[in-house]
Amino acid sequence: MNDSTSLSSTNSKGAPHSLSIALLGSGGSGVMTAGGQLLDAAGQAGWYGMMTRSSGPQIRGGEAAALLRLSPQPVETHKGRFDILLAIDWLNADRFVGEIILDEKSIVIGDNGGTVPEAISNMGGRYVELPLSELAKSISGGRPNMVALGALAQLIGLPINALEVVLTKSLKKKGQEAIDASISGIRAGADQASEIPDIPDLKVTPSPGRERWSITGNEAAGLGAIRGGVRFVAAYPITPGTEILEWLAPNLKKVGGVLVQAEDELASINQLIGGSFGGTPSLTATSGPGLALMTESIGLAVASETPVVVVDVMRGGPSTGIPTKSEQSDLNIALYGLHGDAPHIVVAPMSIGDCLFTTQWATHLAETLQTASIVLSDQSLGQTRALIDKPADISFVSGGRSITSKAESFQRYAVNDSGVSPMSIPGMPGCQYTADGLEHSPTGTPSSRAEDHIQQLNKRKRKLDLFDYGDHWAKVSGDGETAVLTWGSSTGPVSEAISMLEAEGKHVRLISMRLLLPIQPERLVAALNGVEKILVVEQCHGAQFYHYLRAHYDLPGQMRSMAVPGPLMIRPDDVYSEVKAWENA
Amino acid sequence: METANPCPSLKPKDYKSGTKPVWCPGCGDYSVLLAITKAMAEMNLSPENVALVSGIGCSSRLPAYLNVYGFHAVHGRALPVATGLKVSRPDLTVLAAGGDGDGFSIGGNHFMHACRRNVDMTYIVMDNQVYGMTKGQASPTTDPDWDNSKLTPGGTKINPYYPLVVALASGANFIARASSTDPNGAAKVLVDAMRHPGFSFVHMLSPCVTFRPEQKDWKKMVRQAPVEPTTDPAVAAKRLMTDDNFFLGTLYKGDRPAYQPELKATVDNISDLDKGFIL
Numbered sequence: 120m121n122d123s124t125s126l127s128s129t130n131s132k133g134a135p136h137s138l139s140i141a142l143l144g145s146g147g148s149g150v151m152t153a154g155g156q157l158l159d160a161a162g163q164a165g166w167y168g169m170m171t172r173s174s175g176p177q178i179r180g181g182e183a184a185a186l187l188r189l190s191p192q193p194v195e196t197h198k199g200r201f202d203i204l205l206a207i208d209w210l211n212a213d214r215f216v217g218e219i220i221l222d223e224k225s226i227v228i229g230d231n232g233g234t235v236p237e238a239i240s241n242m243g244g245r246y247v248e249l250p251l252s253e254l255a256k257s258i259s260g261g262r263p264n265m266v267a268l269g270a271l272a273q274l275i276g277l278p279i280n281a282l283e284v285v286l287t288k289s290l291k292k293k294g295q296e297a298i299d300a301s302i303s304g305i306r307a308g309a310d311q312a313s314e315i316p317d318i319p320d321l322k323v324t325p326s327p328g329r330e331r332w333s334i335t336g337n338e339a340a341g342l343g344a345i346r347g348g349v350r351f352v353a354a355y356p357i358t359p360g361t362e363i364l365e366w367l368a369p370n371l372k373k374v375g376g377v378l379v380q381a382e383d384e385l386a387s388i389n390q391l392i393g394g395s396f397g398g399t400p401s402l403t404a405t406s407g408p409g410l411a412l413m414t415e416s417i418g419l420a421v422a423s424e425t426p427v428v429v430v431d432v433m434r435g436g437p438s439t440g441i442p443t444k445s446e447q448s449d450l451n452i453a454l455y456g457l458h459g460d461a462p463h464i465v466v467a468p469m470s471i472g473d474c475l476f477t478t479q480w481a482t483h484l485a486e487t488l489q490t491a492s493i494v495l496s497d498q499s500l501g502q503t504r505a506l507i508d509k510p511a512d513i514s515f516v517s518g519g520r521s522i523t524s525k526a527e528s529f530q531r532y533a534v535n536d537s538g539v540s541p542m543s544i545p546g547m548p549g550c551q552y553t554a555d556g557l558e559h560s561p562t563g564t565p566s567s568r569a570e571d572h573i574q575q576l577n578k579r580k581r582k583l584d585l586f587d588y589g590d591h592w593a594k595v596s597g598d599g600e601t602a603v604l605t606w607g608s609s610t611g612p613v614s615e616a617i618s619m620l621e622a623e624g625k626h627v628r629l630i631s632m633r634l635l636l637p638i639q640p641e642r643l644v645a646a647l648n649g650v651e652k653i654l655v656v657e658q659c660h661g662a663q664f665y666h667y668l669r670a671h672y673d674l675p676g677q678m679r680s681m682a683v684p685g686p687l688m689i690r691p692d693d694v695y696s697e698v699k700a701w702e703n704a
Numbered sequence: 705m706e707t708a709n710p711c712p713s714l715k716p717k718d719y720k721s722g723t724k725p726v727w728c729p730g731c732g733d734y735s736v737l738l739a740i741t742k743a744m745a746e747m748n749l750s751p752e753n754v755a756l757v758s759g760i761g762c763s764s765r766l767p768a769y770l771n772v773y774g775f776h777a778v779h780g781r782a783l784p785v786a787t788g789l790k791v792s793r794p795d796l797t798v799l800a801a802g803g804d805g806d807g808f809s810i811g812g813n814h815f816m817h818a819c820r821r822n823v824d825m826t827y828i829v830m831d832n833q834v835y836g837m838t839k840g841q842a843s844p845t846t847d848p849d850w851d852n853s854k855l856t857p858g859g860t861k862i863n864p865y866y867p868l869v870v871a872l873a874s875g876a877n878f879i880a881r882a883s884s885t886d887p888n889g890a891a892k893v894l895v896d897a898m899r900h901p902g903f904s905f906v907h908m909l910s911p912c913v914t915f916r917p918e919q920k921d922w923k924k925m926v927r928q929a930p931v932e933p934t935t936d937p938a939v940a941a942k943r944l945m946t947d948d949n950f951f952l953g954t955l956y957k958g959d960r961p962a963y964q965p966e967l968k969a970t971v972d973n974i975s976d977l978d979k980g981f982i983l
Contacts, residue, residue: 376967
C-alpha cells in the first residue's frame with residue numbers, strides 16, 4: 120500500500136498504486152460537493168483520479184456516495200475495495216453494500232455517536248469516530264462535509280493549500296465569508312484526523328507535470344461535439360445524458376451555435392435533420408428510451424444522406440430501467456434498431472477522456488460520409504469526473520462535409536465510385552433538390568424502381584465500407600495467445616486486469632473496439648492473429664457484444680463470454696479472476 | 705448565404721420542378737401548389753433561398769413538385785425539421801406543409817409546440833378530413849358520423865379537432881384560412897402569412913375528390929370572412945370558436961416576437977472552452 124517509490128513509475132506493471140475513498144451521506148449533506156473538491160484538489164497537487172457519483176433515484180434526499188480513486192497514474196476504473204469510508208451520516212448507507220467493499224485494512228469513519236449499519240461493519244475495517252457535526256457547529260457557517268474533507272485530506276497526505284485553491288475558486292460567488300467558513304472547517308477536520316493514532320501510511324506521491332484537466336465524460340462529449348464542428352443541438356432532457364446538453368447550451372452560444380430544447384425526442388432528431396440539411400453540423404444527446412423514439416428518423420437521416428450525430432449515454436434497461444446506473448445494453452438497438460437496410464456508424468468511447476475524441480470523430484464521420492453516427496457512451500463514463508492529461512487537440516485534415524455549389528448537371532444522389540454524392544445546401548442557386556426518405560433516383564425524385572433501389576442501397580453501403588477508418592477503429596495492445604475483447608466503459612476494468620496479469624508475467628492481448636459499425640472483419644482478424652482464447656467482456660445481460668462478434672466476424676480459437684448486467688460496475692478483479700479461471704480450467 | 709442578385713421577376717411556373725404529381729385528377733392540392741408558386745412569384749423569392757419541408761401523405765408530396773429546396777421527411781415531423789432549419793439558417797424563407805393527419809394526429813404535439821415556440825415560418829395544412837394515401841380513413845378533423853371507412857364502422861363518434869382554436873391557444877402568431885377552390889385568394893393569404901413574423905398557420909381547405917367526393921361542394925360553401933384580421937386574442941378566440949370552418953382570410957395577427965437565438969460567436973477561438981476544465 121505505501122510502497123510508493125516502486126509504483127510511481129507509469130511503466131510499472133500491475134494495477135496503479137492508488138487510494139479508494141467513499142464519502143457517504145444522505146442527500147443534501149454535501150458529499151458530492153466535498154468529493155468533487157477533494158478530487159480537484161488532488162489534481163492541483165499533481166495526482167490523477169476519478170470520482171463517480173452514486174445515488175438513488177430521489178431528486179432530493181435519499182442516500183448519496185462520492186466514490187473516489189486517487190493515484191499518481193491515470194486511472195480509468197474503480198477497484199471494488201475501498202481504503203477509507205467516511206460517512207457524514209449512516210442514513211440508508213446499507214444500500215451501498217455491494218458497491219463499496221471493505222476489508223480489515225479499511226478505515227471506517229463516522230460522526231460521534233453514530234451507529235454503523237451491520238451490513239457495513241460486518242465487512243470489517245477499523246472504525247474511528249470523529250466529531251464532525253460538533254466541530255462544524257463550533258464554526259460560524261461551518262458544515263460537517265467540510266470537516267470531513269479536511270479529515271480526508273489529512274489522512275491521505277493531501278496538502279491543505281491545494282484544497283484552499285479549489286475552494287477559493289469554487290466558492291468565489293458565495294463570497295469571502297463562505298470561503299473562510301469552509302477553510303476553517305477543513306482545518307478543524309485535518310487537526311482532528313491528525314490525532315487519530317496508528318493510521319497506516321496511505322500517502323501517495325503525486326506526480327505533478329503536464330496540464331491537468333478535471334472533466335466528466337458528458338462534458339468531454341460536449342467538447343468533442345464542438346471541436347467536431349457541431350453548431351446546432353436539439354434535445355430533450357434525459358438521465359444520464361442531460362449534462363452533455365447542460366454543458367453545450369452555454370458553450371454553443373459562445374461559438375455562435377445554438378441548443379434548442381425540443382418538445383420530445385421525435386422533435387429533437389428531426390430538428391437535427393433540418394439543421395444539418397441547412398449545412399450546420401448537428402448533434403443530440405439522449406439515453407436508451409430517447410434513442411428508441413428517434414430510430415425512425417435516424418433512418419430518414421440515412422436514407423436522405425443527411426449527417427446527424429446521436430450520443431446515447433446508456434443506462435440500465437429495458438424501458439425506464441435503472442436511469443441512474445450504467446449498462447452497455449443499447450448495443451443491439453444502436454446496431455440493428457433502424458428499419459430497412461440502413462447502414463450507419465456506431466462508435467463507442469473507451470474512457471472518460473475518449474468521450475471527447477470519439478464524439479469528435481463520430482461527427483467527422485457523419486459529416487464526411489453524409490450519414491447518421493450513433494455514439495454509445497454510458498452513465499459510468501458520462502457522469503464520472505476524471506483527472507486527465509490535457510487531451511490532444513485533434514483535427515481531421517481530410518474529409519468533413521464536402522459541399523458543392525456546382526449547378527451544372529447537379530445530382531444530389533449521384534451514383535459514383537466513393538458512394539459520397541455531391542451535396543448542396545439551401546442558398547446555392549441551381550442546386551435545389553428535395554431530400555427524401557422515399558427511395559429516389561440520383562436526382563432525388565421519388566422512385567420505386569428496382570434499379571434505383573439497388574443502386575442507392577449499394578451506394579449508401581459502399582461509402583461506409585470504402586472509407587479508411589485508420590487506427591481509430593480499436594485500441595489494440597499486448598500480445599499473447601489469450602485476448603480480451605471488449606468495448607466502451609468495460610475497457611477500463613479490462614485494461615487494469617490485464618496489467619495485473621502482466622505483473623505476474625502473463626501475456627494477454629487487449630482489443631477494445633471503438634468502431635462497431637461498419638464492421639471491420641479484416642482488421643479484427645489481423646489483431647487476433649495467433650490468439651487461441653478470446654474472452655469477451657461486456658456489461659450486458661444478453662451478451663449483445665458477444666453475439667455481434669459471432670454474427671459478423673470469423674474469429675480464431677475458443678471464445679468465452681463474460682456478460683454481466685448493471686448496475687454494479689465490472690471490476691478489474693472480476694476480469695482478472697475470469698481469465699485465471701479459464702486458464703486453470 | 706448571400707445571393708448576388710435576386711432573380712428578376714419570376715413567374716409562378718418558374719417555381720415548379722416539372723415532376724408530375726401523384727395526386728388524383730381533381731385533387732385540391734394542385735391548386736394549392738399553384739397558389740404557393742403564385743405567392744412566391746408575388747414576393748419575388750429566389751428559389752434557392754426558400755425551403756419547403758413536408759411529412760407524409762398526399763399533400764406532403766408537394767416539395768418534389770417545386771423548384772425550391774425541399775425536404776420530404778417522415779410522417780408527422782415536418783415542423784421539427786423546418787424548425788431546425790430555420791433556427792440554424794434564419795436567412796432562409798422556410799415553409800412547412802402537409803395534411804390534417806400528418807399535422808394534427810401523428811404530428812399534433814409538434815403543432816402545439818411550433819405555435820408556442822413561434823419560429824418565423826409558414827405552416828400550410830391541406831385539410832381534406834381524410835387519410836387519402838392509405839385509402840380513406842378518418843382523420844382528426846373528420847366528422848364523428850362519417851361512415852365510409854372500414855376502420856371506423858359507424859363513424860369515429862369522436863368530435864373533430866379545431867386546428868385554428870388550438871393554434872391560437874398554443875400561441876401561433878398568425879392564423880388564416882384559405883381554400884384550394886380560390887387559388888388567387890389563397891396566394892394572397894400565403895403572401896400575408898410569409899410576410900408576418902413568427903409562426904404563421906394557414907388552414908387550407910383542399911378537397912379529396914376520391915374519398916370525400918361530397919367535398920366538391922366546398923367551393924359553394926367557402927366565403928370571405930366579413931371581418932378584418934384582429935390582433936386581440938380574445939376577439940380571435942370568439943371568432944375562431946364560432947367559425948363554421950368555411951370563412952376564408954386572415955383571422956388573427958399577433959405581435960409576439962419570433963423565436964430566433966442570435967448566432968454570433970463571443971469567443972475568437974474554440975480553445976477558449978478548454979479553460980473550464982484546466983485545474
